[in-house]
């Protein structure tokens with residue numbers, strides 16, 4: 059590639075903090091609240107104008123598999139507060155002891171406003187519309203980050219940086235070793251999951267749609283249906299989507315339907331970090347969405363007067379980069395429910411995989427530990443990963459990138475960052491027992507070793523029953 063010289067210049071320091079959290083998705087929310095609640099100055103740098111990450115910018119307003127026996131601490135606070143503020147739309151977590159295999163849905167707008175309040179209450183400093191564009195790195199030690207915002211380019215200095223960007227943006231841009239592909243098994247090795255999205259339709263007559271579904275049980279099962287409609291539209295060249303059926307959620311807000319099930323598969327050599335692939339994916343997803351909307355509006359009773367209410371700010375780029383940590387969480391760890399001495403969070407999530415050929419597979423696993431070493435960069439000091447940036451192979455990543463494990467690894471990263479900043483040690487040197495005890499003291503679930511047999515037994519039964527059910 060041809061190059062030009064960018065002139066060197068002094069960059070003003072915008073602020074100094076103990077902990078800098080880059081990215082305000084579920085992982086960044088967990089990290090920021092944990093860090094500030096542990097008594098250190100904490101700043102969140104977020105590219106868009108609200109917290110929530112994909113939960114709000116991409117309308118992934120679902121906490122899957124919430125189970126207070128598995129996750130605890132900040133995620134419990136967040137869900138309880140959402141409940142208090144009337145922001146929960148489907149409260150699976152409250153209906154059963156745990157909500158394994160069900161989802162807790164919430165209202166993105168209530169969530170955004172509530173998170174602003176929670177951050178203010180915890181004394182977290184927020185910088186919205188601000189992008190972390192690089193790291194200030196001396197040898198292998200991070201001293202802060204460079205940011206760009208409407209006021210210009212600045213530096214933020216800090217003792218520990220949590221990269222919760224969902225794509226290891228800070229690590230990648232600071233030439234910290236990252237992983238992407240090549241850690242999968244079998245034919246998926248070296249491949250990437252594609253991009254995805256959801257969209258909302260308003261003006262829906264839900265009663266009419268429900269009646270239609272009831273009268274057509276051969277076509278509709280719960281959320282899934284419209285099979286012959288899709289087959290015919292595909293044959294006529296009127297449908298641009300990869301699924302054989304439609305997925306339509308109603309009952310979240312009156313008159314609103316949420317449509318999902320879109321995928322832009324990535325062929326070999328195409329990636330979520332290549333801007334031309336990203337642009338092509340955006341355009342293709344929009345085509346999928348509009349052909350789906352036209353199909354629904356023109357053919358399904360209840361949608362005659364509907365319109366597209368909302369699409370995403372960013373689609374889901376399922377896997378881009380993640381930090382290469384001191385340990386790579388592996389496929390066998392999550393299937394066997396492995397315990398680790400340095401565990402900092404537990405996950406009950408299985409791999410949710412969108413394959414290169416458009417197939418979608420969800421696999422059930424056992425509750426498993428996430429070791430602290432998956433959060434600690436193998437080479438760079440003062441850098442911690444959280445959420446979708448943790449060090450994991452293809453399958454473990456496909457599971458633990460989800461919202462609940464992301465918020466829990468965020469809580470662990472924020473707590474570790476605060477302790478390291480307070481004790482003036484690098485996160486790598488932090489006493490793991492101190493971290494685990496601090497997390498336990500703040501309500502987090504730290505390891506499967508702490509779980510009662512009754513909880514693990516229940517999951518074991520589910521695992522045995524579902525382990526061969528792959529396709530969803």
Ligand SMILES: Cc1cc2nc3c(=O)[nH]c(=O)nc-3n(C[C@H](O)[C@H](O)[C@H](O)COP(=O)(O)OP(=O)(O)OC[C@H]3O[C@@H](n4cnc5c(N)ncnc54)[C@H](O)[C@@H]3O)c2cc1C
Pocket residue numbers: 080081082083084085086103104105106109110111112113115116117118120121122161188189190191222223224225227228254255256373374444445446447459460461462464
């Ligand atoms: C359509 C869709 C459906 C989904 N369904 C579910 C579901 O049902 N259940 C579930 O649990 N999960 C679901 N997910 C996945 C889930 O949303 C993600 O796995 C989760 O949000 C990851 O959390 P995170 O905090 O690690 O990253 P993200 O949510 O990606 O957050 C990262 C944040 O960092 C910001 N950022 C990125 N780079 C920078 C930078 N350089 N500087 C500043 N800020 C930056 C981004 O703007 C973003 O706010 C879905 C996702 C999508 C899009």
